[in-house]
Amino acid sequence: MLLIEELKVEIGGKPILKNINMEVPQGETHVLFGPNGSGKTSLMMTLMGFSGYNVTHGKITFKGHDITYMPINERAQLGIGISFQRPPTINGLKTREIVEICGAGNANLDVEKLAKEINCTDFLDRDVNHNFSGGEIKRSELLQLMAQKPDLVLLDEPESGVDLENIVMIGDTINTLLGRSIQCQCPIETPFKTIVSDQARSALVITHTGHILDYITADKGRVLFDGVLCFTRNAREILKWIREYGYEECARCTI
Ligand SMILES: Nc1ncnc2c1ncn2[C@@H]1O[C@H](COP(=O)(O)OP(=O)(O)OP(=O)(O)O)[C@@H](O)[C@H]1O
Numbered sequence: 001m002l003l004i005e006e007l008k009v010e011i012g013g014k015p016i017l018k019n020i021n022m023e024v025p026q027g028e029t030h031v032l033f034g035p036n037g038s039g040k041t042s043l044m045m046t047l048m049g050f051s052g053y054n055v056t057h058g059k060i061t062f063k064g065h066d067i068t069y070m071p072i073n074e075r076a077q078l079g080i081g082i083s084f085q086r087p088p089t090i091n092g093l094k095t096r097e098i099v100e101i102c103g104a105g106n107a108n109l110d111v112e113k114l115a116k117e118i119n120c121t122d123f124l125d126r127d128v129n130h131n132f133s134g135g136e137i138k139r140s141e142l143l144q145l146m147a148q149k150p151d152l153v154l155l156d157e158p159e160s161g162v163d164l165e166n167i168v169m170i171g172d173t174i175n176t177l178l179g180r181s182i183q184c185q186c187p188i189e190t191p192f193k194t195i196v197s198d199q200a201r202s203a204l205v206i207t208h209t210g211h212i213l214d215y216i217t218a219d220k221g222r223v224l225f226d227g228v229l230c231f232t233r234n235a236r237e238i239l240k241w242i243r244e245y246g247y248e249e250c251a252r253c254t255i
Pocket residue numbers: 011012016034035036037038039040041042043052208
């Protein structure tokens with residue numbers, strides 16, 4: 001689905017991503033951990049094709065297409081969607097309108113019905129993100145993705161600014177969007193069983209705190225440290241190590 005090979009990215013001449021290699025297969029959810037400033041958001045912005053993220057080396061392939069230098073709108077049309085950590089306020093554009101734009105290729109789009117499902121009806125007719133609470137911002141982002149139905153979903157810190165009640169809904173919505181259902185089970189060491197549908201979407205999820213992993217499951221976790229991917233393992237195992245030893249020690253130990 002997504003293949004990144006030897007990717008090097010600079011911002012304003014400063015190297016930010018240093019030789020990234022990774023693959024996200026069809027239907028898998030991968031989590032990206034990393035301390036502040038390690039380059040997680042830059043990787044997502046590069047994958048989506050935002051300007052200012054200059055690819056100086058390497059290749060990004062999505063669904064067999066070389067998208068390394070493809071314009072952002074073509075990447076969206078090809079099936080990549082993104083939820084930002086801090087999306088901008090867009091005055092003069094209603095949330096309903098942006099959802100309709102996101103779902104332009106979706107003939108069966110019913111904005112009201114979708115909004116009801118994730119408790120977004122209250123702000124459909126407000127300007128995008130204008131005075132939205134943290135939880136409303138994240139729900140609005142997910143509503144846009146539900147309308148777009150991308151094959152690859154990029155989620156930048158979906159739990160940031162969200163309270164404990166909203167995070168349950170955010171987790172449920174992400175699972176619905178990705179086509180994964182979660183069953184709780186014992187023992188505590190393996191608390192979740194994941195049922196992945198045939199049409200499951202692929203996802204790359206950035207998390208700084210790891211809280212979202214109490215509500216969604218992942219097939220793989222990776223740690224990005226100072227623009228370098230240090231290691232790849234079970235996401236919950238990585239989280240345990242980070243909590244115990246910290247990022248620096250984890251990176252030092254692996255490198
Ligand atoms: N537009 C920009 N101009 C200059 N430097 C930038 C720009 N965007 C990002 N950077 C720098 O790139 C580095 C990586 O930033 P990035 O936001 O990708 O990190 P991050 O891992 O997502 O951090 P956080 O967890 O705090 O969100 C930082 O040093 C940051 O200051």
